Amino acid sequence: MSEWHGQVAVVTGGARGIGRASAQWLARRGAAVCVNYVARADAAEALCREVISHGGRAIAHQADMSDAKAVEAMIARAEADLGPVTILVNNAGIAEQATLDTFDPESFSRMRAVNVDGVIFATRAVMAGMRARRYGRIVNISSVAGIGTAMPGNAFYAATKAAVIILTRRFAMELGPAGITVNAVAPGYVRTDMTEGTRTPEEWARAKERISARAMTGRIGEPDDIANAVAFLAAPESGWISGQVLAVDGGRMDYLPHS
16 A cells, blocks of 8 residues: 555645646645635635546635644644644745835735744644654755745745745754644745736746846746746655755856855
8 A cells, every 4th residue: 555545635726837736746646735825716616626526635724824723723624624734834934025115014924924923833733743653754945945046036935935945944943843744835835826027028028038048947936946946845755854944946146145
């Protein structure tokens, strides 16, 4: 029997982009999935129908990741409907562009609440059950921005993603003795609804060309590129990997220099 039998995954921000692809990859391996969303109910439900049509198990659940009580209720429902949560993918996030001149405290506070507090709340919500079973896989989605790419306008977003990286390492230390691994994937520039945004086709083509030139592989990423790494770190066989940050960025070459 597959070691994935009986695995239950919660994927935050799972209705689109990297989250959607991660839920698909985990479901294909045999995990039941709880697809978290905030506003995209139709996309989340469609993904669940897709998983179920292929013989899997899936539910969609609306929860704002910055609301600790809502996150706890989501985990409780996932466990009631699907079984004990063994995999948590902390993917939900907001990306706001700003410089020191355009910094908006309210926007930053909201971004930090989702990107950082959401990771804390979800991890706290699953850790008791994982500790009791002495097994768990937690995969946090950070960003190469948090490592230090030189793309302008990313300072405050990068600060939230750097926080995810240090939380990953510290949580790995706290939870490791209970058989729980905590790792992060740091994506480079990936084609998603968030990155395409409101750009015209011409603007998107120019952005893609500019950023592709900064990668050793000469292209931007696709959600499946990241989902592959998520599935690897979430696998039962990956139990001796913890506290790590895996950059999946095509070999980016525009990192800030260090003295």
